[in-house]
Amino acid sequence: MSENIILAQETDGAGVPRVPYGSWLEDAFDWLTSTFSAVVDGADAALSTVSGGLADLLAGPDALVLALIFVLVGWLLRDWKMALLAIPLMVFIISADQWENAMETLALVAVAAVVALIIGIPLGVLAAKNSMVSNAVRPVMDLMQTMPALVWLIPAMAMFGLGMAAGIFATVIFALPPGVRLTELAIRQVDQEVVEAGHAFGSTPWQILMRIQLPLATKTIMAGVNQVIMLALSMAVFGGFVGAGGLGNEVSRAINTLDLGLGLEAGLCVVMLAIYLDRVTASIGSGGSLAGRLLRTKGMGFRKATGLASA
Amino acid sequence: MTSSTAEPAVSVRNVYKAFGKRPQEIVRRVKEGTDRSDLKSLGTAAVIDASFDIPPGEIFVVMGLSGSGKSTLIRTLNGLQPPTDGVVEIMGQDITAASPAELRAIRREHLAMVFQHFALLPHRTVAQNAAYALEVRGESKEAQRQRAEEALAMVGLDGWGDHRPDELSGGMRQRVGLARALAADTDIMLMDEAFSALDPLIRRDMQTQLLELQKDLGKTIIFITHDLNEAIRLGDRIAMMKDGRIVQQGTAYDLVTQPADDYVARFVEEIDPASIPAPGGAA
Structure with missing residues (x-):
């Protein structure tokens, strides 16, 4: 450590010594990763296995079969217009011969987004319920969002080496903040009088959360989910620099070889994926989807069973 | 029904509620005689030295203009706004000394509220809204359904259970609010400006309906309003609030015939004492 500190070094400010923040942070990082090496190894194994498995699963069926499934999912989660829109998106990716890469990127995005949401939504709920948590979380989120995204690839690679786990780690960090922020906002925005009514009838904090706050916050939380997925997609491409695979690898190869055609092809495939994921996930909270309508009809049956239809 | 018991359903002893960074400090200064307007920089003394007992089965109206502290006062009764100082007893249990779990139990058992x-809850049906208190208590689905149905019938909403609140008019929505409180089947009902958001005609209908229901139910009702006519019509007794203090409490007849100060006198000057039945037994 001491050899890194060169006290005499000059800075542009007269008399202001050079402070070796970098090596300090590096030492801290080394200490963290070596102390928690078991956690890092466990996370590495889990992330690699899950994302690898998912990528294999998506690579399994013929591209057309899978594309058809995506089209149907678009119809189910939104409407026939979404399905119609999905067709050219899928066809473009297949015809650019980037299907397998796109599926690898999709697997990475899916795993990273799920991890980010598993961490982000409960953290957002905690932050909404406790202002100390909120005050502690906010600067961390600011740091995660404002640090140049590519910088996150360095600790990711130091911890996990080259590969998908490193890409997922950096992607989770980059995509997490809107999940936390919008969940906190969503819970705080719930009509206070309705929450008060819950308390007035003797609800426990858990009942208030599950029966009042979360149902009424769903729309805004889903906006957060959408944001998390979109950020995950944009970061997942940078994952190519740490060998996370997928379209990102193509992009970084194109940059290294100055291959404009390949770069644009891979980039456009990312755009196609983005359009698809954005439109599909943006509709989940709105309730206008076919799936939403099906759920509501089912809910209606439930209401008839427990409600007063017979009165 | 249980009016033979001497114990009050609600007992409020020297309750203060202050908002701000140091509420205790505000209460201390107010007790020392500082005027609440001189404490603005520290915060707000919303309720100052409120004391009253409400016997079971009485409709007790707290009347005052906005900012008089009446909504805060009613929230001290079920601990939504815990008093800064003083004691609130619900059916003999001191809620200011209760743990969070005990407070929830008291709310479930004894206190319902209309807002x-x-x-x-906009994401639930009318019936599910009416059943909310029972659901929180963990009663069976069948019991929930039955009691919600009964409560909705009581307020004239039979057949509406399957609708969503946003499909209902304001008056009907508040009937759902009332049904939710009735279904909870508590001894005490807190009504915070329950009819104030309604049109005058509907408001009158709701008052009539509440009085009708009260004949059978004999609940202890604390009713907050800024409308003197509503207070006189509903209240067995009325507490008049001004700037956080209860300036007078008594029957409508007392307030109209013997106003405690100029403020009350100005309030009631339009009311013809002959239009109010002189109380028979109550003093």
């Missing part, structure tokens, strides 16, 4: 802006 000014209804506070219904």
Whole structure:
């Protein structure tokens, strides 16, 4: 450590010594990763296995079969217009011969987004319920969002080496903040009088959360989910620099070889994926989807069973 | 029904509620005689030295203009706004000394509430809203369904259970709010400006309906309003609040015939004492 500190070094400010923040942070990082090496190894194994498995699963069926499934999912989660829109998106990716890469990127995005949401939504709920948590979380989120995204690839690679786990780690960090922020906002925005009514009838904090706050916050939380997925997609491409695979690898190869055609092809495939994921996930909270309508009809049956239809 | 017991359903002893960074400090200064307007920089003394007992089965109206502290006062009764100082007893249990779990149990068992802006759950049906208190208590689905149905019938909403609150008019929504409180089947009902958001005609209908229901139910009702006519019509007794203090409490007849100060006198000057039945037994 001491050899890194060169006290005499000059800075542009007269008399202001050079402070070796970098090596300090590096030492801290080394200490963290070596102390928690078991956690890092466990996370590495889990992330690699899950994302690898998912990528294999998506690579399994013929591209057309899978594309058809995506089209149907678009119809189910939104409407026939979404399905119609999905067709050219899928066809473009297949015809650019980037299907397998796109599926690898999709697997990475899916795993990273799920991890980010598993961490982000409960953290957002905690932050909404406790202002100390909120005050502690906010600067961390600011740091995660404002640090140049590519910088996150360095600790990711130091911890996990080259590969998908490193890409997922950096992607989770980059995509997490809107999940936390919008969940906190969503819970705080719930009509206070309705929450008060819950308390007035003797609800426990858990009942208030599950029966009042979360149902009424769903729309805004889903906006957060959408944001998390979109950020995950944009970061997942940078994952190519740490060998996370997928379209990102193509992009970084194109940059290294100055291959404009390949770069644009891979980039456009990312755009196609983005359009698809954005439109599909943006509709989940709105309730206008076919799936939403099906759920509501089912809910209606439930209401008839427990409600007063017979009165 | 249980009016033979001497014990009050609600007992409020020297309750203060202050908002701000140091509420205790505000209460201390107010007790020392500092005027609340001189404490603005520290915060707000919303309720100052409120004391009253409400016997079971009485409708007790707290009347005052906005900012008089009446909504805060009613929230001290079920601990939504815990008093800064003083004691609130609900059916003999001191809620200011209760743990969070005990407070929830007291709320479930004894206290229902009706809100000014209804506070219904928009994602649930009318029946599910009416059953909310029972659901929180963990009663069976069948019991929930039955009691919600009964409560909705009581307020004239039979057949509406399957609708969503946003499909209902304001008056009907507040009937759901009332049904939710009735279904809870508590001894005490807190009504915070429950009819204030309604049109005058509907408001009158709701008052009539509440009085009708009260004949059978004999609940202890604390009713907050800024409308003197509503207070006189509903209240067995009325507490008049001004700037956080209860300036007078008594029957409508007392207030109209013997106003405690100029403020009350100005309030009631339009009311013809002959229009109010002189109380028979109550003093």
